[in-house]
Amino acid sequence: MIDEPVLFCLHFLGGSAREWRSLAERLGPHARCVAIDLPGFGDAADHPGGDVAAMADHVAARIRAEGPSGPWLVAGNSMGAKVALALARRHEDGDPALAGLAGLVLLAGSPPCPEPMAEERRRAMIAWIDADPETRRREAEAFVSANVGAPLSPEDHARTVEDVLRANPQAWKAWLAGGANEDWRERIGTLRIPALVVSGAQDGDLGPEAQAALTLPHLARHRHVVALGAGHLLPLERPDEMAGLIRDFLAAPPETAEAPTLPPAFAALIGSERVNTRLRTTLRERMREPDGPFCLSAEARATLAACLDRVLPQAGAGKIDLARRIDARLASGAGDGWRFAALPPDAEAYERALRSLDAAARAAHGRAFADLDDTDRDGLLEAAAAGRLPESPGGLAPDLMTCWFEELRGEAVRTFLAHPAGLAAIGFTGIGAGGDEAEALPGYRLTGLNAREPWEAPILDTVGDAR
Template sequence: MTDDPVLFCLHFLGGSARTWRRLAEHLGPAARCVALDLPGFGDEAGQPGGGVAAMADHVASRIRAEAPRGPWLIAGNSMGAKVALALARRHEDGDPDLAGLAGLVLLAGSPPAPEPMDEARRQAMIAWIDADPETRRREAEAFVAANVAAPLNPEDHARTVEDVLRANPAAWKAWLTGGACEDWRGRVGTLATPALVVSGAEDGDLGPEAQAALTLPHLARHRHAVAIGAGHLLPLERPRALAGLIRDFVAAPPETAEAPTLPPAFAALMGSERVNTRLRRALRERMREPEGPFCLSPGARATLSACLDRVLPQAGPGRIDLARRIDARLASGTGDGWRYAALPPDAEAYARALHTLDAAARAAHGRPFAALPGAEQDALLGRATSGDLPAVPDGLAPALMTCWFEELRGEAVRTWLAHPAGLAAIGFTGIGAGGDDADALPGYRLTGLNEGEDWESPVRHVPMTAGDAR
């Protein structure tokens, strides 16, 4: 982004434009904050509120009136993030009033899917908003305290409680019974707008696991940061840290999510005369991220990604996006030439198997598969291996889940090893078996177990104790 952008800020349920005051102070000249009151809250408390589309209309009209020059962004905390996602979809669909949107900042965001919330807690929040003043103040104090990991400073706490108390009860209930429950997954789809997603490590409902499962699959270009020791009200809990993250995001929006890079030694071998031109071209083509078409829904892609993280863990940043590559392969209709005869065609088998796995997770734990801890995911995958998962409508039969999961494991390894970064990770040197002039560059002279050529030594950083990675 070339110019200092405008950052339009949308608050959480019960918040107001005042929620963003400290973040604006810390951002300084890096971005001009324009904090807005959503209908029914803050200075707009005279309005009855409404659903996500109505709130998006309200924000769009304010943005149009502001007429920002150059790039602008939308930041949304919790409820505000779902409205921001709806606006991003309108922008990508060509709404002229939203031209210039350059990024999303989603803080503990309510996802496109219906928001995960305990129903008893939802009903309690609906009940006390209409109670007598003493009860309302007591519950507002408890609401703010429950949504932060550590107490706010007294000034911020008092201001936030007052914001909750001046909320229009009709708007409060409209969100809890309407907007939070709306399913925008199909409408939002997958957004190309760059996004910074920040979750609080201590956030009970919308923490890192929920964001990974419910929000990130809708964002093609994202960066996800976790605020350690923070809860749900991130603009109040971590204004200084958020300002730093936003400045970095404005300076360098993510192009893709965690694109893998090659170690220098492997990159040098790949570019050397020991690798023939045709092979080098093929390896470089394999490094390109597939651009589509794809066939899995965002939710199914998230489940697939979570499965692959358990089947073939990849440490650190720059991981190969196996789920994206498998999804593109499924959409292309290509394959390795065989499948279990009992399984339907690959794309259908994957969609139905991932639906089965996610349904089993929700039945056993009340959460999607991608939001579960690793141990619970492993237990469900173990049941898939043994054919012990329950049958679900439109899913795969338990016995077929065993076949599918065997296929998935093989495809995960093949896809990982097809990428040069996977070959580099195991110290594979076979690409250097001879350049364009094979007679002048014999591949290997030393063929004993664990013997290495001089030119191999920088690449073969993985000790080989049994077998050989050639």
């Protein structure tokens, strides 16, 4: 647990330190927030701005001046997150001025690579910042409205628009033409520092799939949370939710990667016009980890997770938490409307079946199922599938264990393939056959054996071909 840290907060393009006021109030005694105006914005609007390294220098100087005596963290929203990543790299490279950095909070963060923004929109944003006052105000209003999932309060909206209008045009353009396009991937590499990554499900450019593809691979210890219904300006839109997530992060920083990554080509497909809006929204929502309710006991959840590791192994860090998702499904009572008639209701069947597995493990090996090696786990699962697992008090009969294990395998695959990372892992491109224009659906045009559409090649070359 991190005790009474200082949280240095960096705002989005056009924002200011004022963006963090509500969140700071809600964090209260859990962290002291020090919000910083980046060069060219807020009270630092007399500065012409600079590249990512120059902004990191500016923040590092402020941190030195503040002189935190204990652990401290950096929180960045959008543009501020890229600066936070640069500071974290300096810290891990041994910069003594940044000693004490204990974590990152990246909210709808700009990734280490160039931002995935349409060039036409970038040019338009660069153009209107120098326009007449009436045009600037109209475009600033539209900019703020387009970056939130739901309208801000009138006070927050007005204050945020005013921040955009007082931004230094040179700094605005320096970010859009320079900083946002800087490629820090090699310099950032993989950071060891724990990080909380939050994305808004309604964020067009830097939403869940962009974070999973472009930011998470650079973080060895991360937790990724999807905020449903939220857009890009998370500290303004969801101060209560963000404060709660930060409190949880301070109490228990992740020790490993806790969320799957996405290949960039597959993330780009999700965000493309080949995927209709309804499907894209569903895919983004499926990236969100269920937060309950749950119904399995702690022991049963651990047994289920160990079982799923053998039923459907996942390579690498950041695995889909199948056990958590299945537990939430059981608690909801939802299902596909089918089960073996001999089995009890799903939640009861799972609890009893997992109890049988654990009891058999303890009887045969003197340890819980979750503590066994792969060979011993496989032996018990093979016995369950064949109806040879010994019956235990409160468990399922051997023949019912066979039925349950068949159901489990099907549910594991369904749950895996419901997640975009599961679809990416098998190279499934079928999500790209639709679109929002019913009269001009993209579809597939090449139907020959092993024929690839040109738009499929970047995906299949990276993750393999499911066909």
